[in-house]
Amino acid sequence: MTGYGRIAGMVLLLTLLAAGAARAEEPVDLELVLAVDVSGSVDPEEARLQRDGYVGALTNPKVQAAIHGGPYGRISVAYVEWAGDSFQRIVVPWTMLSDPTSIETFASSVAEAPIASAQWTSISGAIDFCTRLFNDNGFEGTRRVIDVSGDGVNNRGRPVEWARDQAVAAGITINGLPILNDRPNPWGGSPTLDLDGYYRDHVIGGPGAFLVPAVNFEAFADAILAKLLLEISGRTPGARPGNDVAAR
Template sequence: MAWSLPAHSADVDVAVVFAVDFSSSIDPDIARLQREGHAAALTSPEIIAAITRNYLGCIGIAYFEWSSAGRSRIVLPWTRICSLKDAEAAASVIDDKGDTGSSRGGRGRTSVSSAIDMGSLLLDQFPGQAVRKVIDISSNGENNDGLPVQSSRLRAVAKGYTINAIAIPTKGETPDLASYFADAVIGGPQAFVVALKDSGDYAAALRRKLVTEISMAIDPTASAGAP
């Protein structure tokens, strides 16, 4: 999971872990939205502009998929994005190796708590310095497996990490997933939830979400005591 770069070369404005649901409730259509949505967002002009106008002009990303407690798969280990070329290379890995939603049987339940714990572990292992560290949860369900999600949230927030979420609508059901994420999942500085009216809005919503997260990074040389 570690880069070959020396630590000082790995410093970024923000380090983001994409924690993407691939439990049995994720069908091929939703899997494609998540996979292609992340790939498209990373290479969009808005994201590249947000990255390059920041203090260091680079972000770090990792992408993993999760389902039941203890079940996860790293698709993209920590990767530094400083240019469109970097973003295209990372997007290609996500698009090629990300979940397709096929063979859904036996994938397990939905452990959002384990997703937070795994995201937190990856942020612990980030090979450099980051002004902000963010776990991005993408899911269409509530925590129904593993530890209580609130405990995992508290541990991550105590480390200074931010947990954001994007709530994917579920066919045939209308649970207020965004409210659940707001109450039980997100946490840390400037945490927020993106609620989708329709799953087709995923790519655009994810792009706006990532622009916001990148733009929240600040100049680390700025005075912390300034009004």
Template sequence: MRVLLSAFASFWAGPLVACDLALVLAVDVSGSVDAGEYRIQMDGLATALRDPVISEALVRAQAKLMLLQWTGASRQRITIPWTVIDSFEAADAYADAVQSDPRIWRNFSTAIGEALEISMASFDDVPECKRYLIDVSGDGSSNEGIEPTELHAELRARGITVNAIAIEESEPELTAYFYENVIVGDGAFVVSASGFLDYPERIRRKLLREVTEQTSDLPGQIRDHRDDVLITLTSSPHAK
């Protein structure tokens, strides 16, 4: 499928942009996430990044990706720094790095605000990108550190969008909490997973939406035959 997508893309694609998208992948490693659930997250995220439609869009966007492991206050770390996805080989290598990324913390609280703050500051290192997105995965509401809503004004001012995937394993109202307190920016959205076993498919669909439907200034279309979805690569209707 990747070969077909590449051939199709080469027919209509114009020159690649310098960097259409800077994307922070912020992964929850707080105490509520056990070893098996951490592995589901990282394997699911890696599999999503290898998806031929997603990787095609990332390469076309010359996207830059960064992975942040986050938990309690003062315990967030960039474990995979900014990496440009300028080829399928780079996309595969990044997915491999995600899948093998060792867990840093295990037994701490949930500080979503600090995760957003560190992610926001990291964009200073990629000023050339056109669109800035933080992709937060979490299974609990923030219970330590800065309140996420305290950062919303600055995030909006900087043109940064925050989307989220709410893993409702132990908090059935987490989607509503993320909607009210975490996501921000034009077109921001929350994807719900009823539990960690749902995470791989949910994160694939989430990334599919983020890096294809919302990718700016990249005209053309790719069809995802598994979901029978025609994905249109156009300027985001919510672009600022």
């Protein structure tokens, strides 16, 4: 075989391998990153309430039924905790949820992982980090969503709108779960006012983006359950007077 023929053969082989790798991505109804705030304003008890809220929602029969109700009957999920612009960590990596065993295993992994914390609140850093997680993750979803929950505004890193717009341009929807809290932060600072309005105007974006506010950390479990049901089913809520679910 000539040198040209060998090169052509190698190019063909690489092309076939690349095509095979692309076909190897598992089709799912939804690729979902759960991005959870563990900044300094979230004390250990509140961090545990958040974890327990996600675990309870994931194992709720309604959520499991919603997963099974999609065309593929499966979704992929990653669980991330974040704080300042240099603190984002994958607590549980991308996992396909398709049956009670896989769902309960994922939920147990979330529950059992140690909880870390760091200073500052970089929603933009969290969005940038989570956006990169969709690259070559082994799944191909009909929808891609980042679910951001937090109790404060962006105070580190680049403007959150820049991160949001870049993620939306990549085909990702960002939904929000602002945790409304009227207590001062641990350093005596005033609580954030109108956090749900901030999330609506600056954080969420993309097709069908919405937010579900939690009135406090104790209400987080109910809020995340409502939010997961909407995200998994692909429903877009309307912004109706008196409704605690707001669309962008």
